[in-house]
Amino acid sequence: MTRPPVQPDRKASASDSGDTGGARSRTGQSRSAPAGSNRHVDSIVRDRISSPERSVTAIDSPTVKNHRALTGDRNLGARLSWVSTPVCGPYDVIIAPRFVGLCGTDIQIFRGALRPLANILGHEGVGVVAEVGEFVEEWSPGDPVVFNPVNPSDPDEILGYSFDGLFQEKFLIRNVRTMNWLIRSVPGDMLSPVGALIEPIATAIYSQDLVNRSSNGHVAVVVGDGPVALINSIVLRLNGFNTVLMVHGRSPRYRWAVDGGYFDGEDVILGQGNVAERIIKRLGDELVDVVIVCTPGEVAEQALKDALIYLKPDGIINLVSAATPSVVSLEGRDLDTTAIRHRNCCGYPSSGYFERIETPDGKSVRVTSQRGTSASHLNASIELLGGRSSDFDALVTDVVDLADAPALISSAVAWSFGRPKSGEAEGGRPMKAVIELNKGEF
Ligand SMILES: [Zn+2]
Numbered sequence: 001m002t003r004p005p006v007q008p009d010r011k012a013s014a015s016d017s018g019d020t021g022g023a024r025s026r027t028g029q030s031r032s033a034p035a036g037s038n039r040h041v042d043s044i045v046r047d048r049i050s051s052p053e054r055s056v057t058a059i060d061s062p063t064v065k066n067h068r069a070l071t072g073d074r075n076l077g078a079r080l081s082w083v084s085t086p087v088c089g090p091y092d093v094i095i096a097p098r099f100v101g102l103c104g105t106d107i108q109i110f111r112g113a114l115r116p117l118a119n120i121l122g123h124e125g126v127g128v129v130a131e132v133g134e135f136v137e138e139w140s141p142g143d144p145v146v147f148n149p150v151n152p153s154d155p156d157e158i159l160g161y162s163f164d165g166l167f168q169e170k171f172l173i174r175n176v177r178t179m180n181w182l183i184r185s186v187p188g189d190m191l192s193p194v195g196a197l198i199e200p201i202a203t204a205i206y207s208q209d210l211v212n213r214s215s216n217g218h219v220a221v222v223v224g225d226g227p228v229a230l231i232n233s234i235v236l237r238l239n240g241f242n243t244v245l246m247v248h249g250r251s252p253r254y255r256w257a258v259d260g261g262y263f264d265g266e267d268v269i270l271g272q273g274n275v276a277e278r279i280i281k282r283l284g285d286e287l288v289d290v291v292i293v294c295t296p297g298e299v300a301e302q303a304l305k306d307a308l309i310y311l312k313p314d315g316i317i318n319l320v321s322a323a324t325p326s327v328v329s330l331e332g333r334d335l336d337t338t339a340i341r342h343r344n345c346c347g348y349p350s351s352g353y354f355e356r357i358e359t360p361d362g363k364s365v366r367v368t369s370q371r372g373t374s375a376s377h378l379n380a381s382i383e384l385l386g387g388r389s390s391d392f393d394a395l396v397t398d399v400v401d402l403a404d405a406p407a408l409i410s411s412a413v414a415w416s417f418g419r420p421k422s423g424e425a426e427g428g429r430p431m432k433a434v435i436e437l438n439k440g441e442f
Helices: 010-018 038-050 104-110 193-214 227-238 254-259 275-282 297-310 337-343 375-393 402-416
Strands: 066-072 078-084 093-102 124-132 144-147 154-158 171-173 183-185 219-223 243-248 268-270 288-293 311-319 327-330 333-336 355-358 364-369 396-401 432-436
Touching: 066 402, 078 402, 093 193, 093 402, 104 402, 124 193, 144 193, 193 227, 193 311, 193 375, 193 396, 193 432, 219 227, 219 297, 227 243, 227 288, 227 375, 243 254, 243 275, 254 268, 268 275, 275 297, 288 297, 297 311, 297 327, 297 364, 311 337, 333 337, 333 355, 337 364, 396 402, 402 432
Parallel strands: 219 243, 219 288, 243 268, 288 311, 311 364, 396 432
Antiparallel strands: 066 078, 093 124, 093 171, 093 432, 124 144, 144 183, 327 333, 355 364
């Protein structure tokens, strides 16, 4: 085992090097510490709490293995901590995550705008099967996998949100047969930074799927200037949308999309003031068939209100990002976006669910939203990435080691507040950042 770069103290390092694997208990129960040792542990706990550099989770006994994880930090952001590595039971598998994307949702959580149950985030990733229990037949050590974060039978069971996620070196799947929705095989060449895009691309394909079921339009607007907006714009164009505009936020981040050739300069519209007027003018008085909203949740309501003006009758709005708060107030009615989001989960129902609403000027449009992806969306994403990875490669602007992730996250949080750290140029803002784990190990 290579020596990890952070060593909480000599005690932890002693257990690390002394662990041969033979001390693990098959039942998953760690041996209890001898009586009388509590006082010592207490003093270590006090020590750790009083020292911000150290992690409370690093406490261990010589029989417990540890691995590194990014855990939530009270002062917003993340920190590198030691956590106990679970034991792989007879029906379990342990995955070693390799490349895990930092998603807009993660950044919203790190900056305190969302409060999930999980303390370890990370839901967009690829990894390698590291260990399998003796009764597991479906998986073997070394198998490359991609994670599918949402349980199709329970849309509230979400990797890296309702339970701990992939920003850690070891990830246990207990009773893998009952959790078979969580991982899928991928070709070995997807164990690369771009593999972290499989899930976000699959969600854009899901989005397109919903649109294709009920529209034959060709004019679309994506609201947002981050990776999800860009991925959606690529997928829309591949599906015959010959006019795609982008509505961007306050920061000059949209320049990245223009400089990278994803959008013509005249097709990016400032998302402030009279957005609808600018869009309609740009389209020569034409209206829009489809709007994909990929903004931070706080601005989803305004994006929706704007879209009601520039959409065609019977047009579609897909709220890819969850609005916060979830209920948005429109003229004459409230709309519970979470309820709509729950109606389309992981590809079901295949016809798609749309909520029809009337605009103040008497136009009828449809609002939809989605959660998760289906197996066929993931397969289509892998196929798309296999054939056109150059379209997507450039979106991954930063690949950092787990140890460097806290700094990257604190910078991403600062950017999301619109307050870049001093000395950081706007061009330095990551588009898609991917965290690399277990380098050289798996
Ligand atoms: Zn995500």
